[in-house]
Amino acid sequence: MEVTVTVNGVEYRRETEPRRLLVDFIRTDLGLTGTHIGCDTTSCGACTVLLDGVPVKSCTMFAVQANGHELTTVEGLRRDGELSPVQAAFKEHHGLQCGFCTPGMMLVATALLGANPDPTEDEVRWALSGNICRCTGYANIVKAIQSAAATMHEGVRA
Amino acid sequence: MTTTHQPTTPFDMGGIGHSVRRKEDDRFIQGAGRYLDDIQLPGMLHMAILRSPIAHGRILSIDASEAEAMDGVVAVVTGEMLAAHDLAWMPTLSGDTQAVLATDKVRYQGQEVAAVIATDPYIARDAVSAIFVDYEELPAITSPQQALEEGAVLIRDEKEGQTDNVAYTWEAGDREATDEAFAKADLVVTLDTHYPRSHPAPLETCGVVADVDPATGEATIYLTSQAPHAHRTLFAIVAGLPEEKIRIISPDIGGGFGNKVPIYPGYVVATAASLLIGKPVKWVESRSENLISTGFARDFHMHGELALTADGKILGLRASILSDQGAFYADAQPTRFRAGLFHICTGSYDFGAAHVAAKGAFTNKAPGGVAYRCSFRVTEASYLIERLVQNAAYELGMDPAEFRMKNFIRPEQFPYLSPTGFVYDSGDYHTALRKAMEMIDYEGWRRRQREPHPEGKLIGIGIASFTEVVGAGNSRTYDIAGLKMIDSAELRIHPTGKAILKLGVKSQGQGHETTFAQIVAEELGIPFSDVKVQEGDTDNTPYGLGTYASRSTPVAGAATAVVARQIREKARRLAAHLLEASPDDLEWEPGRFFVKGVPDKGVTIQEIAFAAYTDFPEDMEAGLEGVHYYDPPNMTYPFGSYIVVVEVDPEDGTWKVLDMVAVDDCGVRINPMIVEGQITGGLTEGFAKANMQWITFDENGNCIGSNFLDYLVPTAWETPRFRLGETVTPSPHHPIGAKGVGESATVGSPAAYVNAVIDALWSKGVRNIDMPVLPHRVWGALNGVEVAP
Amino acid sequence: MYPPAFDYAVPRSLDEALDLLAEVGDEGRVLAGGQSLIPMMKLRLAAPAHLVDINEISELSYIREVNGHLAIGALTRHADVVRSEIVGAGCSTMASAAPWVADPLVRNRGTVCGSVAHCDPEGDWNSVMLALGAEVVARSRTGERVIPISDFVVDFFTNALEPGEMVTELRVPRDDERSGGCYLKLERKIGDYATVGVAAHLRLDERGRIGRAGLALTSVAPVNLEVEEAERMMAGQEPSEELFAEAAEIAARTCQPQSDVRGPAEYKRAVVRAYTRRALHQALATARGER
Structure with a gap:
């Protein structure tokens, strides 16, 4: 089947088998390897992408289902040559170690801050609860996201 | 002991003690990591x-x-x-x-x-x-006890000379001296516990x-x-x-943890x-x-006995272990030690005698025995002694903190020879525990624990004061598959004063590209951002045994410091040539040699590096580089005291952490931010094992725990919030006084969580619950109902 | 993990979907959120020959208030329910359950109707629907049926749909000013299935007695279990600690839990007892407008 999908603002048209998982399509067919695979059971969130702005697990969708939709992957977070506030905050607050869960975590955070510009710690932790990190113990991820929220407020005021 | 280490370099140079941001992060946050x-x-x-x-x-x-x-x-x-x-x-x-x-x-x-x-x-x-x-x-054999029964089916029938399901036997310590200690005891406290099968499950x-x-x-x-x-x-x-x-x-x-x-x-x-x-x-x-x-860990069935005097002194420890090895004996561990370094099980306590007997059995389960965020069975050891110590204190009617204080190895006893043969390099256990008690308000929690809870919940306070042993070798004692446990560093300073450091170890998220560059910055004054760290390519790095068992900083970190110092000595001779002075007349400050008493007359390391390729004396070899293979004189012994407060719901058996403090002493911290990240991650792993994470099998040998729906790893929601503290007791034999920290919290914390739950339930007659302390096990213990698994 | 091959169709309207389902018969499955189906296909526990993907039929995504009930369309995601003001104001039981279904990302994709149709006894929604006395609207090319939830849930992973039929809507009675409910779930972590889940719903009469009681349990029987004996026992009674304790006793006695890694049957009965009591108290407080 032919699939037309806009990823990070770029339109791609590809032929694909219906059973092809969206995550394999993104990683292998489009070569965007920042989206990762960490489990088989929709548990870990390493494959998180934004589908029309909403975080979903791309291992639990077929590529054909993205036809006509817009996706954002980690490669699309950087805008106009600048790291997004979430990306910058992850580095600043040591919100990553091995980096494997990081793309998913940052995409969830980006969607969260779009909907809730000033989340409490509990709200951040709740939003992240579909994503697994094995390295950090989450504390610095939470800190990074709350700090990114503060940065974005300053940006709005400035 | 000091409370912190004061940096000697400016922040931008990024020497030891600076929480500079990680160099590797730029690619990871842009999805440009290459896995x-x-x-x-x-x-x-x-x-x-x-x-x-x-x-x-x-x-x-x-x-x-x-x-x-x-x-x-x-x-x-x-x-x-x-x-x-x-x-x-x-x-x-x-x-x-x-x-x-x-x-x-x-x-x-x-x-x-x-x-x-x-x-x-x-x-x-x-x-x-x-x-x-x-x-x-x-027939499937699903426990080591079953494996050793008379007439059990032989799993390894292909193995010449193998007539039973025994994988190994091993012992350490002094049996006779231990028997003597037990003969003198006023009280013997015992504990039987299973440290369950677990899995590192890195996300990649x-x-x-x-x-x-x-x-x-x-x-x-x-x-x-x-x-x-x-x-x-x-x-x-x-x-x-x-x-x-x-x-x-x-x-x-994408994470290793031994897997x-x-x-x-x-x-x-x-x-x-x-x-x-x-x-x-x-x-x-x-x-x-x-x-x-691939890569299961733990699965130790442990029996421990402590010999005690009536006034609360430990006289001796007896431990026997039955390990479930799965179908092949594949533990990643030093050759000479058949049960890893489990014999560190005398922990942080000073007593004369200990004996450990270990036996491993083949079962119809996956092989592995990897050191999951642990220096070869050290977490099993730490768990056993810390659980025993708490139960001993209660049996004696003592507060478990007071009991620990009374039995800790004292600061003046270091270096301390343990009854099983380890030489602890340095420590100050009393200060760490005292600090943790102050941070959490230990006495305050003890008071609150005695007050009736409005919803009938039970408060428990648990302590673990662990000692780890990390950083293998030395080469005399430690090898894996015959390869001596050394590690190396190769450092080259380029003409423009930038550098490349090549290591035989391999980061899996620990931040080597930053931390090791900081050691070079400390020793040579080259900003850490100018030092590229290369690992993982055997054609382009010097030999090494790798990153596990918290050995990168103790071994490769030491190699880096030593090679940098060797280069600094050559730099001194180059500087002398440039300054037309005698090498002995030069003084070093971060990044620069100058003539003693004439601070204006000096050359920077960058100028020296340039000269190494452009203007070197005739009798000197060109270039500024070196390689060093470091053979550690001893292991390092990080330690710490963790205190957890939990609240148990007796109706459904759930428990949650109300507060936790972790005081760690890993010697000198190269990058405190990264160290704290390692500790927070480790505390979470410890919580996971205490609370939910294990692999079990049904009676036919079917694995329960084969995906993330059954093998439970905590999310941000379940993970407790931690408060961290530190003391700094440098390692006396390590070139920069560092000890290794990647695993301390995983090793030390499980006992703290379990001790807290048992503390809450002690007055109800509960003496032990094995990990993971699942709600139904708590409920079963409270209601006298046998629960299996 | 990779799913087996299948034929795929993506209709743009309900009628088109029903035509396709009629064509493929019992070889076909509706693909809605896919958050249970796709993992099962990846583990090769399911291998449907045809998938009819309804995700592009936006007319099926709605939460509406109609004649005293809430209508939930077949494409309504769990997250839509979490966010819905209509549900927040009109169905305390659903509002209380929604945040505990799966995890936040799965909720963005998985659908309520899909979960109801899946009939997994460890699923949360069917307990809520049983406690509320909801109805399932099923359509095929030949017509529409309205099926009471208690008839819709047939057995372990088995619903009452015929080949060619799909769930198009759930109809959930709306809370009035004297009713309220909740869902209590014991799970080991986010994303886990319930060890025990209890849905409780109470409607009080004008004198404050229990007019209608709904009580259903998750994960303690081959199907989501409506505790009818306790519902009947409570009807017409004055709510009290003793009454709720008795209902909890009945629930604990009626359920049929299995011993497994989530605990022995005896433990699950104890949790059913404790959570039923807690849930009924919470439902009462909501019905009385106290929370």
């Missing part, structure tokens, strides 16, 4: 493995004809085919052998039986379903891309490897390939397939494959 599964090579084929659905059975026949006929299938590999090349079996890291693909029997559910090589991973998976294997089922699973060039015979093997050099040597030995033709490249690794130390059958099959087919072959584990077949 194994991101590698695509021209013509690359994909491998999928057929695994045994049963725990024990004889293979009667394998019919792969339907799979072989499928479009896109290039080959189906069986054990018989490997046997023709003498590759059906391979050595393990503990001197046993392990089946690569089963030829005679399957010995655990999930064991590798055949492999499909296909043009596409989807097709490879389809073809696995089209291979048909007939098994004659045999294991994998390989084997690329054997048919024209040259050169093998480039991309591998999720924590120990690329050791793996190259073992590949050379296992596969009979000349070592100079093997290049292992370990790309960015990526062994060589797994999939690596060998993919390499053999690439060799035979002449094309690159990729194999990446699914999560299920990861959890059922």
Whole structure:
């Protein structure tokens, strides 16, 4: 089947088998390897992408289902040559170690801050609860996201 | 002991003590990390493995004809085919052998039986379903106790001279002295506990891309490897390939925690397939494959006894261990120590006598025995002594903090020879515990615990005051598969004053690219941002044993400091030449030599580096570089005190952490931010094991815990919030006084959580609950109901 | 992990979907959120020959208030329910359950109707629907049926749909000013299935007695279990600690839990007892407008 999908603002048209998982399509067919695979059971969130702005697990969708939709992957977070506030905050607050869960975590955070510009710690932790990190113990991820929220407020005021 | 280490370099230079931000992060936050599964090579084929659905059975026949006929299938590999090349079996890291693909029997559910090589991973998976294997089922042995029963079916019937299911026996300490100590005891406290089977489960699973060039015979093997050099040597030995033709490249690794130390059958099959087919072959584990077949950890059934005086002194410890090894004895551990470094189980306490007897049994479970965020069975040891100590205090009617204070090794006793033969390098256990008690308001919680709870919940306070042993070797005592446990660093200063540091270890998220650059910054005054750290490519890094057991900073970190100091000495001679002064008249400050008493007259390290290639004395070799192989004189002994407060709901058995403080002492902290990140991660791992995370089996040997729906790992929601504290007791023998910290919190914290729950339930008569302390186990303990599993 | 091959169709309207389902018969499955189906296909526990993907039929995504009930369309995601003001104001039981279904990302994709149709006894929604006395609207090319939830849930992973039929809507009675409910779930972590889940719903009469009681349990029987005996026992009674304790006793006695890694049957009965009591108290407080 032919699939037309806009990823990070770029339109791609590809032929694909219906059973092809969206995550394999993104990683292998489009070569965007920042989206990762960490489990088989929709548990870990390493494959998180934004589908029309909403975080979903791309291992639990077929590529054909993205036809006509817009996706954002980690490669699309950087805008106009600048790291997004979430990306910058992850580095600043040591919100990553091995980096494997990081793309998913940052995409969830980006969607969260779009909907809730000033989340409490509990709200951040709740939003992240579909994503697994094995390295950090989450504390610095939470800190990074709350700090990114503060940065974005300053940006709005400035 | 001091409370913190004061940096001697400016922040931007980033020497020791600065929380500079990580250099590696730029690529990771942009999705530009390059992990194994991101590698695509021209013509690359994909491998999928057929695994045994049963725990024990004889293979009667394998019919792969339907799979072989499928479009896109290039080959189906069986054990018989490997046997023709003498590759059906391979050595393990503990001197046993392990089946690569089963030829005679399957010995655990999930064991590798055949492999499909296909043009596409989807097709490879389809073809696995089209291979048909007939098994004659045999009784499954699912516990080490069962394995040792009279008449138990022999699992390792292929092994010459093996007549029972015993994998090893081992002992440490002094049995007679221990018996004497127990004879003098007023009270003996015992504990039987199972440290359950667990799995490191890094978020990235294991994998390989084997690329054997048919024209040259050169093998480039991309591998999720924590120990690329050791793996190259073992590949050379296992596969009979000349070592100079093997290049292992370990790309960015998505977490290791010990899972990526062994060589797994999939690596060998993919390499053999690439060799035979002449094309690159990729194999990446699914999560299920990861959890059922590679890298289990723990699974120690432990019995401990403490001999005590009535006034609260420990006289001796007796411990006996029965370990569940699975079908092959494959522990990644130093050769001489059959139960790892479990004999560190005397912990932080000063007493004269201890004896440890260990036995391992083969069962119909996956092999492994990896040191999951742990320096070879140290967490099992720490758990046993810390649980015993708490129960001993209660039996004596003492507060467990007071009991610990009374029995701790005193600061003036270091270096301290333990009854099982370790020489603890430094420590100040009283101060760490006192600090943790102050931070959490220990007395305040004890008061609150005695007050009635409005909802009938029970408060518990648990302590663990652990001592770890990390940073193997020395080479006299420690080797793995014969390879001495040294590590190395190669440092080259470029003409413009920038540098490249090459290491034999391999980061999996620990931040080596930053931390090791900081050591160079400290020693040479070259800003850390100017130092590129290279790891993971065996053709381009010096030899080393790899990153596990918290050994990178203690060993490779020391090697880095030593080689940097050697280079600084050459720099001094170059500076003397440039300044037309005697080397002895020069003084060093970070980044610069100057003439004593004339601070204006000096040269920077960058100027010196340039001179090393442009203006060096005639009698001096050009260049500014060196390599050093570091053989540690001793291990390092990080320690700490953790205190947890929990609230238990007796109705449903759930418990939650109300507060937790962790005071760690890992000697000098190179990058405090990274150290705290390691500790927070480790505390979470400890919580996971105490609360939810384990692998178990049903009576037929079916693995329960084969995916993230059954093998529970905590999310941000369940994970407690931690408060961290530190003390700094430098290692006296390490060049920069550092000790290693990546595993302390995983090693030390499980006992703190469990002690807290038991503390809450002690007055109800509960003496022990094994990990994970699941709600139904708490409920069962409170209601006197036997719960299994 | 890779799913087996299948034929795929993506209709743009309900009628088109029903035509396709009629064509493929019992070889076909509706693909809605796919958050249970796709993992099962990846683990090769399910291998449907045809998938009819309804995700592009946006007319099926709605939460409406109609004649005293809430209508939930077939494409309504769990997250839509979490966010819905209509549900927040009109169905305390659903509002209380929604945040505990799966995890936040799965909730963004998985659908309520899909979960109801899945009939997994460890699923949360069917307990809520049983406690509320909801109805399932099923359509095929030949017509529409309205099926009481208690008839819709047939057995372990088995619903009352015929080949060619799909769930198009759930109809959930709206809370009035004297009713309220909640869902209590014991799970080991986010994303886990319930060890025990209890849905409780109470409607009080004008004198404050229990007019209608709904009580259903998750994960303790081959199907989501409506505790009818306790519902009947409570009807017409004055709410009290003793009454709720008795209802909890009945629930604990009626359920049929299995011993497994989530605990022995005896433990699950104890949790059913404790959570039923807690849930009824919470439902009462909501019905009385106290929370």
